[in-house]
Amino acid sequence: MASMSVQDLTNYLLFAVNLVASGLAVTTLYKVFGNRHALCSENLSQDSRRLLWRVVFFLIFPLSNLLKAYATQSVVRAMGGEAKFSCWGLYYYLIDIEGAQGWSTGQSLFALLSGEIVLFAFLLALLPVFLLRPNPWFSTLMGYGVAFLFAYSLICIPVLSALGVTFGPWSELASSMHLKSKTAILLGLNASMLFLLLAIANTRAVRSWFSQLSRPIANQRLQEAVASIESSNVSADSPNNICRLAHLYHLAGLTKESQAHLKRLNSEHGTSLYTAFLNATLAYHLKKFDYARKEFLNIANSPDLVSENKLKADLLAAASCASFAQGKARSAFRLCLKALQEDRTCLLAQLIKVDTLLATGKFSRLEMENNTLLYEVDPQKALDEIVPLDFNKTIDAIARIEKY
Numbered sequence: 001m002a003s004m005s006v007q008d009l010t011n012y013l014l015f016a017v018n019l020v021a022s023g024l025a026v027t028t029l030y031k032v033f034g035n036r037h038a039l040c041s042e043n044l045s046q047d048s049r050r051l052l053w054r055v056v057f058f059l060i061f062p063l064s065n066l067l068k069a070y071a072t073q074s075v076v077r078a079m080g081g082e083a084k085f086s087c088w089g090l091y092y093y094l095i096d097i098e099g100a101q102g103w104s105t106g107q108s109l110f111a112l113l114s115g116e117i118v119l120f121a122f123l124l125a126l127l128p129v130f131l132l133r134p135n136p137w138f139s140t141l142m143g144y145g146v147a148f149l150f151a152y153s154l155i156c157i158p159v160l161s162a163l164g165v166t167f168g169p170w171s172e173l174a175s176s177m178h179l180k181s182k183t184a185i186l187l188g189l190n191a192s193m194l195f196l197l198l199a200i201a202n203t204r205a206v207r208s209w210f211s212q213l214s215r216p217i218a219n220q221r222l223q224e225a226v227a228s229i230e231s232s233n234v235s236a237d238s239p240n241n242i243c244r245l246a247h248l249y250h251l252a253g254l255t256k257e258s259q260a261h262l263k264r265l266n267s268e269h270g271t272s273l274y275t276a277f278l279n280a281t282l283a284y285h286l287k288k289f290d291y292a293r294k295e296f297l298n299i300a301n302s303p304d305l306v307s308e309n310k311l312k313a314d315l316l317a318a319a320s321c322a323s324f325a326q327g328k329a330r331s332a333f334r335l336c337l338k339a340l341q342e343d344r345t346c347l348l349a350q351l352i353k354v355d356t357l358l359a360t361g362k363f364s365r366l367e368m369e370n371n372t373l374l375y376e377v378d379p380q381k382a383l384d385e386i387v388p389l390d391f392n393k394t395i396d397a398i399a400r401i402e403k404y
Helices: 004-034 046-078 105-132 136-162 168-176 177-201 204-214 216-231 239-251 254-270 273-285 289-300 309-325 329-342 347-360 393-400
Strands: 082-088 091-100
Touching: 004 046, 046 082, 046 091, 046 105, 046 136, 105 136, 136 177, 136 204, 168 329, 177 204, 204 216, 216 239, 239 254, 239 273, 239 393, 254 273, 273 289, 273 309, 289 309, 309 329, 309 347, 309 393, 329 347
Parallel strands: none
Antiparallel strands: 082 091
């Protein structure tokens, strides 16, 4: 039996990549159809945003690759040459150009990069659509798509082509001798465009604008809070206001501002309950459940909360949620019992108690629980999505303890 050649192995690997990518594209379409109502919501969840990233990578990305390939083929034919696909896939293509012997270096470069040029022109033409303020899901999808395709074309393709591990026009530029003198210039231009785009996208105005489009409800709450603080006599430097704003900036997708407020709170009020609560809440949002659980427990065990049974129960229940989101049902159950010892009316602790009994298969004991709880709290609320704790009420409770 003849040994498998490198070319045969490469073909098998590319076939496997295309097969897996096709399967993921189909499952992504299925998920989009199944979650179409959640995607059309004015307030997109983190799961919906992750699904939109999947749409970008498994659906929009292959379509953009198809656009570049056929744009290159059309431009080459218009210039009198002939372009044939020698290799094709969902994420790659390689075109052999024939009849280009009489072309100048500039014509060769234009032909090779015509697909990238057409894609960039198409993406730039899409930007005015944002001015129409489309639905949050469409704004988010467009923003993710434009950012990803620009980053891929300006970073990944040139770098991978220089390493010889990708297909497309940059591979030709990296290997063609008569174009090498121009390749360095193009790479410099490429890097300049990249830094310019990053600088624009990283400005406060652009990020705030995208937040208004993709997270309108959270952004509106943020603007109302900022206006309320500015019009009140309370100092904006108080830990209460810093904590509130950091949380609202995070919900609005303005991560840099949120982290700046968190850093300031840790620096100026490191031992405050506000600081610990904000650290726990943001850690929960970022799915750092173990850290969030420890922080919630530290606050609940604080000597300042000795007489605050309701607040202590809520914090213990939040710690229980963090344990449950980690898959530690038994630990979550124990924390629920502690929360109910502090306040037997804590609805969140009762709900998690029912969930832990379901997760551990203790159905006989579950029958003794109050099953009406399942109807009092939304059963679709993902415990790993957002802290099931009223942020403002907890901050108000902390304000009664800590006087600034």
